[in-house]
Amino acid sequence: MERNSVQSTSSNEGKTVAIISYLTLIGLIAAIIMNNKEKTSLGQFHIRQSIGITVTGIALGLLRFIPGIGGIIMTVVGIILLIALILGLIAAFSGEKKRFLLLAKNISNGLI
Numbered sequence: 571m572e573r574n575s576v577q578s579t580s581s582n583e584g585k586t587v588a589i590i591s592y593l594t595l596i597g598l599i600a601a602i603i604m605n606n607k608e609k610t611s612l613g614q615f616h617i618r619q620s621i622g623i624t625v626t627g628i629a630l631g632l633l634r635f636i637p638g639i640g641g642i643i644m645t646v647v648g649i650i651l652l653i654a655l656i657l658g659l660i661a662a663f664s665g666e667k668k669r670f671l672l673l674a675k676n677i678s679n680g681l682i
Contacts (some may be wrong), residue, residue: 584610588662591620592655598624615667619658627651 587610591601598620605613627647634644654670661668 583608584612585662585665587613588616588665589659591617592659592662595624612662612665612667616658616662619669620655623651623654623658 583604587601587605590597590604591613592598598617601613601617601620605617630647631644633647634640636643657668657670661670
């Protein structure tokens with residue numbers, strides 16, 4: 571059997587990878603490494619979502635350098651991204667695939 575095939579069933583391994591992907595940048599890297607050993611569709615989905623949130627946060631983090639309004643915008647964006655991370659973590663715990671950011675959907679199409 572080929573090792574590159576993606577398992578369509580959500581196993582405990584896929585659930586573990588999904589949960590770890592939302593726990594800091596180091597957790598995301600660990601989830602990618604774990605998912606390369608035994609690829610699962612659930613793990614891949616949540617890794618993509620986590621990458622989308624991380625890239626969005628880094629890109630929009632540059633807004634803080636705008637004098638005056640940058641801090642306010644970053645606070646709002648930070649709260650939205652925190653909510654997205656919490657929703658993703660809840661979905662990972664329950665083994666569901668839920669998209670919660672439109673930008674994450676567009677980012678994840680070309681990743682992993």
